[in-house]
Each structure stands twice: as C-alpha cells, then as structure tokens.
Amino acid sequence: MLSRLSSRSFGTSSTCARMTSFGDKHEIAFPIAGKKPKVLPISEAFNQIKSGDNLFVQGIAATPTPLLKGLSDYAVANNLKGIKLHHLHLEGDTPWTAADVKDRIRSNSLFTGHNLRGSVNDGTADFNSCFLQEVPLLFRRGAIKLNAALIHVSPPDANGYCSLGTSVDTTRAAVTNADYIIAMTNRNMPRTFGDSVIHSSHIDVVVDEADGFVLHQRHIGKANDQEAKIGQIIAENLVDNGATLQMGIGAVPDAALSALKNHKDLGIHTEMFSDGVLDLIERNAITNAKKTVHPGKLTVSFVYGSTKLYDYLNDNPLIEFGDVQWVNDPAVIRKNPKVTAINSAVEIDLTGQVVSDSVGKRFLSGFGGQVDFIRGAGIADDGLGKPIIALPSISKKGHSKIVPFINEGAGVVTTRSHVHYVVTENGIAQLWGKNMRQRAYELIKIAHPSQREKLEKAAFDRLKVMPSSD
Template sequence: MAANLTRAFLKPLKNIQRVSGALSQQKHRFFYDYAHEPFYPLPNRVPRWQTVEEAVSVIKSNDNVYIHGAAATPITLVNAMTEYGAENNLTNIKLFHIHTEGIAPYTRPEYEGIFRSNSFFIGGNCREAVNAGRADFTPIFLGEIPLLFRRNIINLDVALIMVSRPDDHGFCTLGPSVDCTRAAIQNAKHIIGLVNPKMPRTFGDGIIHKSHFDALVEDEFDLPEKPRHVLTDEEKSIGRYIAENLVEDGATLQMGIGSIPDAVLEQLQNHQNLGIHSEMFSDGVVDLIKSGAVTNAHKKIHQGKIVGGFCVGTRSLYDYMDDNPFIVMCDIAFVNNTSIISQNPRVTAINSCVEVDLTGQVVSDSIGTRMYSGVGGQIDFIRGAKSFKINKGAGVVTTRAHVHYIVTEFGIAYLFGKNLRQRAHALINIAHPDHRESLERASFERLKVMPSSD
C-alpha cells in the first residue's frame, strides 16, 4: 500500500502519527523517511509547470521560506516573491538561507515588515541589512545547519530552489550547491523548482526527482560568477609558504574561496596524489586537477573522487562540473562531519580570517561589532585536520586552542603547544615590520612580560 501513496498524502499521514501515536515507532520511522527522501520517484505524481507569478503565489504571511544559495540562487523566484509580497500586502515572511547571489531585494528598507532575512552565513547582499537591524544572522557551524531542519527547529513552509533540467528518468540535480539545501527540501511542505538549462548536472546527494516538486518554473540565465583575482606579490608569497612547507604529497585539502586559496593551489601543481574534501571550492581546483596533481588516490572517503558541498566560480568551473563523475557534491552534514574528515590522510585545511590577536584567537565573522560573514566550516575542518590561517589584518570563531599555524606574506607562525608569551613572539615575527614594535608594546601591556621564544 505504501508504494502507492503520494507525497501529498504522506505528509498528513505523518502528522496524524505524531498526534495519535496510533502507529508503531517502526512504522512511523518508515513513513517519515519515505515522505522525506527526495531521490525516489513518487508514483502517479507530476509537478505543475507554472509561470513564476503563479508559483510564488502559494507564499502567505507568516510563512518560513528557504532560499537556495551560492551559485544556485534562484534569482527569478526571489524577484517574483519580493514583488508578490509587496503587491499583496503580506507580512512577517521569514527567509532562511546561507549566502545568496544577486541583489537580495527583500533586504531593502521598503520591504521591512514584509520580509525578514535570516542568514546562516552573511553574503555581501545582506551585510548592510544585518548591521542596520533589518535582517538577522544566526551563528552556526556550516555542518550543523541541516540539523535545524532535520530536528524541526525550523519548519519550512516553502523552499525556493534552482535545479538542472529533468533527465529522461525525471531526475534533476541541485547543481553546484547541495550544502544544506537537501535538508531544507526534506523539511519543506511546498517545493518550487526553477529549472535553468544552464545549471550543471552534478553527482552525489543533490538529486531530486521531479515528482517531489509542487511547482516547476523554467527560466534560462547565467549562473552568478566570481571572477578570478589577479594575485598580488604578497598573496603569491603566502601561497609559496604554505605549498612548500605545510602541504605534503598525498594530503587531502580543504580550502575556501578567494585569492589566498587560489595562490596556494597555483603553487601545488608539482605535488602528487593530492585529494580534495572541502565544503566548497572554486576555479583553482580545476587548474590543479588538470596539472595531474589531484588523484584522490589515497583518500578513504569517496576514494578517487573530489568531495564538495558547494561551488562558486566562473562558467569554466560550472562547465567542468557538468555531468562529471570525478566530482561528488554532498550534503554538508556529511562533508563537514569531523569523524568523516579525519579518516582521510594528511587533511590540511586552508582558511581565511579577518583578524588574529597576539594569543592566536581568530576572528572570521565580524569586524569589531559589525557582522561581516559567518562561522562557516572552519571549526568543522580544524577539528578533523591540520589547519592554518591566513591573516588579512569581533567575535572569535576559532579559539586560540584550535589554531596550529598562522601564515602571512612574512612567514609562518607555529602556535601548537606554545604559551601566550611564545605565541605573541611567533605572531609578531610574521607581522609587517612597521608594526612589530607597537605589537611588542601591546603584548607587554597585556601579558606583563616581553614576548619571547623560550
């Protein structure tokens, strides 16, 4: 009988089980899993193909709405939702997302009271609104965001996602952004899919059968891109320090986006048998693959394959990912699971930061009291890897006990096992020469003793 039930029927059935307790726990678990697994085809259920205006008209006042993020931001749906909310005098719609691309119109002052954004990682399009008090930020480890949906801490009325075209069997994919979106669509009552022919098809956890959509909209547009940065001499110097001193052959790499990770990757092309297991990556990984340095041969988790949670880069990256079994995009709860990460060999995590103090505390989500980005996956990988930070120059994301290496264009400071006086000495020695004297004075004022290596 269960095989013939549709998703529309299973959700009410699940709620009845919770209220009445009439079914056994074993049956409850079976129906719950069946109703929430988006991979399998639902029999005799087809989505409605609608206009974008028709699709978003399901959104009501007080709804919780999830927005697919990063390069998979469903911009057409976002814009239509914003217009619909204003035109129909809706109020108190809560929007949940990691960083999104595009202008995020719902954060503008004129939409206050209609929409309230809640970022799990702040993008540039939400930063002003968060710091002005019109939007919220939830500090949370990237790998734990799916728990908000799977533990029903946040229950979603609508999910707005972007997918690749259905294949001959009816399967779409979440393309370059699986991250916490798989958990969101498992939780959401109503799923609206934006089918974009320019979305790459990806392997891994981001597969959803079209029968799970309540509405589908088609629109073709270029995915958001992050242009490659021309590396400065300082960035190249940091890249060389890391590549030549801290990354071994056979290492499994985690890296973020930006010029420093790209500088490191550029210097790794003579390494051998590198693996990639990273919450995200960008174009620099493709160059490294093409050099022959990445084989994933020594990895224990998805051996022979690159593992990622989401990607943002140029069209070249998206084209490389398209229908490429060498890359597996996975649920971020898996990618950033410390026990999974630590099984891989010589895991080396490269993370950027905003500030480092003289004791090794790392600030990554704020500049003073001004919120800037988010917690992300630093701690997820620091707990499962040899890690080091990149200093650019405040809430503490990474404690002084977590950090092993700090790298600047002036060298490497190794902090593990060092006391505060020794840490201050090591960090001052890799600071800009113009600031070292003032940092020594600051260290003495704080520690009441001069920094020293002994």
C-alpha cells in the same frame, strides 16, 4: 526511511560517511507514483505562500534570483507580511530589501554575502551564527520549521530526475524537510553527482527558465604580492604530496592552490572550491588517489566560480557533491590522509584568537566551515593534519592584522585552542602546544616589521612577561 547510501543517484559510491540516515521527513530520491509538479509562470508560483511562512532559499551560484523577484512582487500584491527567508550566502539582487518589501519579507542570513551585509548591519536583515556543518540540523531538528523551499535545479532527465547542481550544502536538508517545494528549472544548471538528486515528483511547482538564466559567477582577481607570497609559503612548507585539501573562500586560499602545480596525488575534501582546482586536475597534481573518503573523487558541498567550472561539473562523476552535515563533519574529515585545511581571517590576537566573520562590530560573513575543517585537520587520524589560518600581516590601510586584543565587537570564530599554524607573508607561526608567552613570540615574528616593536610592548603589558621562544 532509506539510508543515505541507498538514496543515492547519478552514480555509485560506498563509504561510512554516507550510510547514516539523518531522519528527514521526505526522501527525495525515490519517485512518488502518479505525482507531477505543476508547471506555472512565476506570477502564479507562490499561490500557496502565506503570511508568516518560513522559506528556505538555495544560494551562492544557484541563487534563484527570478524566484526571489517573483516572491517579492507577490508579497506586495497580496499584502503578505512576516515571511522569513533562511539561507546561506546569496548572490544577485535583493528585491526583498526594497523600501516597499522589507517590512513584508526578512532575511535570516546563516552566512552573509556582500549583497546583504548592509542590510544585516542596519537591522533590515537578521544574522544567524552557526557552524556550517550544523545548519542542516536547524531544519532536521525543527529549530527552523520550513513551510517551503525555493530551489534552482537542472531540467528533469528521461526518468524525471533533477539535480540540485552547484549547491547541495544545506539545500538537501531543506528540501527533505520542507512542506512545499518551488523549483526553477534551468538548462544552465549542471547535473552533478552524489547527494544532489531530487526526483521531480517531490517538486510541487516548477517555473521553467528554458531561455537559460545565467548562474551567478565568482570573479577572481589576480593575487597581490602579499597573497601570492602567503600561498607560496603554504605550498612549499605545509602541503605534502598526498595531502587532502580543504580551502576556504578568498584570495589567500586561491593563491595557495595556484602554488601547488608541482605537487603529486593531492586530494580534495572541502566545503567548496572554485576554478583553482581545474588547472591542478589537468596537471595531475590532484588525483584523489590517497583519500580514504571517496577515493578518486573530489568531495565538495558547493562550488562557486566561472561558467568554465560549471560546464566542467556537468555530468562529471569525478565530482562528488555531499550534504554538508557529513562533508563538514570533523569525524569524517579526520579519516582522510594528511588533512590540510587552509582558511583566511580578518585578524588574530597575540594569544591566537581568530576573527573571521566580522570587522569590529560590523558583521562580515559567518562561521562557514572554518572550524569544522580546522578541527578535522587538528584531530586527523594519521596525526599528520595541518590546520592553517592565513592572512596578510597588514591591511591595505596600514593596520596590523596581528593585534594585542581583538577589536571591540569582533567575534572569535576559531578559538586559540583550535589554532595550529598561522601564516603571513613573513613566515609561519606554530602555536599548538605553546603557552601565551610563546604564542606571542611566534606571532610577532610573522607580523609586519613596522608593527613588531609595538606588539612586543603590548604583549608585555598584557602578559606581564616578555614574549620568548623558551
């Protein structure tokens, strides 16, 4: 088995984070002599798929929507049943949830996007809770045995190499452990560097989308006043020059990025980023000069943004795409300087329990990488890490997001022991090292003014003592 370092293509790098073999069944970077994929139309691409198969589907910007439509049609035409799709957040249409297909193909969603929330919550699709860093282990350790993988790649170059493009994340673990690979090639998929390489000889079937399927895009709205204020507070008080940043997906992390224009020598080591990094790169606010892991480069597992972002990634060695098993490993994250992890939440109770994946009994998203990076920042080698949970103090419907008890059915993603900093538009609560009485005091200070008296009373009822700072 080749090491992760020696299996690399599209550029070179060296770091201890890349030198461990994950024990994959197949090494996809080295060509298989004499083997070429079959080039087939979508209607013939699924001839080897049978009832009961477990299929991986690449996701987010790279979601291969034409393949999913073709699979759905094939399952109906051939009376297939019991097919399971394993995936992170998918974008686009979900034809397998249609009335005539949903009893044939079922999602096992390892992170849920907007297009499958309804299906997850009405029982049409399954929801699987897992740290993002550990999702590759489901494939590598055989907890989920993959019969096939559906992926979306760049066309092969002169040497036969394709790129997994915008989503390496859990995809590399899937394709190195699946028995069969069906790939959609697309000239709009950027060729990215790092763990994204796959030689075309490892692909069994190619569906050529030569006309250019447009990658899924994230439409980012303007931050509202609450979000902009939170971003400003984080940038001015918690992000140092030379910090290594991780930012989860959402309006608040986006707002924090937009407030960092005057910072210097910022680095990026994150599970994902979007368009917000482009302006900071152009302004030299991001230089990655101080990073320990892949200095000089932005380290990421997947991206989701605009066509401008995807064009920027194409053949750009500044961006290092990594398998999320090492990118999100707290033992790797902690090596970088001043690790600053910025993540959002749905609600937080007065003891510091953070709900991020659900609204009451309704599943919303998933664990993602929040805990991976909150922990990595919390145990940073230099002792200067800042794990940050950021959320507006009050919802659009006027409900406090700082609550006495989490809502019935809601899930704790980040525990009270993981939390260090909580930020709302009203300020910063520092919880690490504080007892429950002190934590309640800190959180009530940053709650919405209209909710503070109510929260004080609730805190006394729960803790049998008044919140205080001493």
